[in-house]
Amino acid sequence: MLHKLSGTDIFRFFDLGDPLRKFVAGHLYKYKRMFDTLFFHIAAKISLPDPEKETIKTFFTQRKFKRKQFLLQEGETCRQLSFISKGLIKSYNVDDNGEDHINLFGWEGWWVSDFYSFLSATPGQLNIEAIEDTEVLQITLADYEAMLIKVPVMERYFRILYQNSIVTKERRLMSSITHTAEEKYRHLLQHHPELIQRIPQTLIASYLGLAPETISRIKRNKTP
Amino acid sequence: MLHKLSGTDIFRFFDLGDPLRKFVAGHLYKYKRMFDTLFFHIAAKISLPDPEKETIKTFFTQRKFKRKQFLLQEGETCRQLSFISKGLIKSYNVDDNGEDHINLFGWEGWWVSDFYSFLSATPGQLNIEAIEDTEVLQITLADYEAMLIKVPVMERYFRILYQNSIVTKERRLMSSITHTAEEKYRHLLQHHPELIQRIPQTLIASYLGLAPETISRIKRNKTP
DNA sequence: GACAAGGCTTGATCTGTGTCAATAAATACC
DNA sequence: GGTATTTATTGACACAGATCAAGCCTTGTC
Known part of the structure; x- marks a missing residue:
């Protein structure tokens, strides 16, 4: 198979x-x-x-x-x-x-x-x-x-x-290098909205390599 | 085996x-x-x-x-x-x-x-x-x-x-998130000196997610 | 061996994001 | 259910590293 x-x-x-x-x-x-x-x-x-x-x-x-x-x-x-x-x-x-x-x-x-x-x-x-x-x-x-x-x-x-995992890790790495703070957060929000609910923002920030305050500001600026 | x-x-x-x-x-x-x-x-x-x-x-x-x-x-x-x-x-x-x-x-x-x-x-x-x-x-x-x-x-x-590759990719990701520009460059220099010889600095910079000028400055500041 | 193209360095300036601090809101705990 | 702890927001400020620009050096090419 x-x-x-x-x-x-x-x-x-x-x-x-x-x-x-x-x-x-x-x-x-x-x-x-x-x-x-x-x-x-x-x-x-x-x-x-x-x-x-x-x-x-x-x-x-x-x-x-x-x-x-x-x-x-x-x-x-x-x-x-x-x-x-x-x-x-x-x-x-x-x-x-x-x-x-x-x-x-x-x-x-x-x-x-x-x-x-x-x-x-x-x-x-x-x-x-x-x-x-x-x-x-x-x-x-x-x-x-x-x-x-x-x-x-x-x-x-x-x-x-492992094969699939490599694909995921490569993408996350490239995202980390090429995207701005806002792009990283929005990408996560778009692809994994459940995460935002289940996990405190502080941890999300740490996962994305951002300061928690940065995420607060992103949410303020562009969510309206 | x-x-x-x-x-x-x-x-x-x-x-x-x-x-x-x-x-x-x-x-x-x-x-x-x-x-x-x-x-x-x-x-x-x-x-x-x-x-x-x-x-x-x-x-x-x-x-x-x-x-x-x-x-x-x-x-x-x-x-x-x-x-x-x-x-x-x-x-x-x-x-x-x-x-x-x-x-x-x-x-x-x-x-x-x-x-x-x-x-x-x-x-x-x-x-x-x-x-x-x-x-x-x-x-x-x-x-x-x-x-x-x-x-x-x-x-x-x-x-x-793939198993080994995952370890490598995880490390590079964490390095990308946690290290400063200088730490990233020095880490590469220490672990893969041959790379620096074989590959132009511009490409090394792109690989590390840095501007080429940043690498120039790192070399100037601390190589003496 | 002269010219082109690419690569490197340096300085001046700009900016995104981190840091610090204070407060408010939410949640956990006894 | 009221206090303690954790989490989120907001503002002021600082700084690492990007960008822009100019000049130099190295390498390749015909």
Whole structure:
């Protein structure tokens, strides 16, 4: 089975504002099983037979985090790749002046980690913190690698996942370099309006690399 | 075989400044076959038996580009994923004011395309242009997908390739948001000094999102 | 080897966005 | 339900880095 990809589909499970989010949340509630969210997302990219699902389950452990609790702190080695089945997190680092800079937001259907730290098994600089109460499925590096050996079709899943992620990250980078503050904010507003509702403006500002005051001024100047 | 990954290894085939570049260049010269560079790079991530190599060869076509020639122009659909076996390219887009913004430089061992355009088969906004005379191996989307079906271990290769690429792109994004002009330039200088030699300052500036004059001033102020 | 074209430096000036500070509004908490 | 905390707004001001302009230096070309 080839992975079919349309112009919009490419972002479906990736960029901020996953349109399936609400449905997935309902789905989860109905079955009350965190793995359903995972398999639902996997099914969007590859077809995964039931026996393989059972194998995959054995590699993950479930964990819950309260609001403001850290999944990972700067200086730690990130031992887990986490799939968010419920909740909302921010991943950020702190610069020399003590300022936070948000790397990404993640919610239902997102994979999060300090990827560099995780893959290299060395201490990293990212903090990952729950913004809302969050439930995740976690896998260690050894198990991630073992799973990919044991269930080779997951290579395909992650290849497609990462492939799409690269597109998103390239776009965000170019936006960061080429756009003005206002363009960045309006772009986010246009493409991910739900974000603005769910996440405080201060954090949005940090994510966009702007001062919160700048966003206030943009809203004042051109919203009328 | 698991892919072993050390802290430095993670960037080896990815970020600017591939340390194997010179060796590969020599290697290529010796055997005068573009595929050697490709298989050399693949071998760094997975082990690929000879029969599979022969299969893979059938999916690629070779192409050469002269300095200043375009591999791809804005508005075109990017039909090819290109592996650079020799040369140097820039990938950039043009903003509403007609300014260029360089997305990435690529040379021996890099894969380049307008990834979004390629995967979605829709027109893209990137220009890809040869800075030096360049030789590439190209594969279409259909052949890329066919190859991944026929040689499944290539899923693994691309998964690892993309995985590393994500780390690099995340770092560049955070650098772009958190660092000052001077920090960005010094960081590049420290980690990729060869770049500064091989690529004109104007292009470096565009890559970093700075004005060329800013780089001149940085060099004046603190090099003494 | 002369001319063209491109690349680099320097100074003067302008401007978008950050910083600081004070207040108001919204939300969380016991 | 009232206080504490967080979040958003607004104004005054500062500054990093862009822009504009001019001149110089380097490289390529016939």
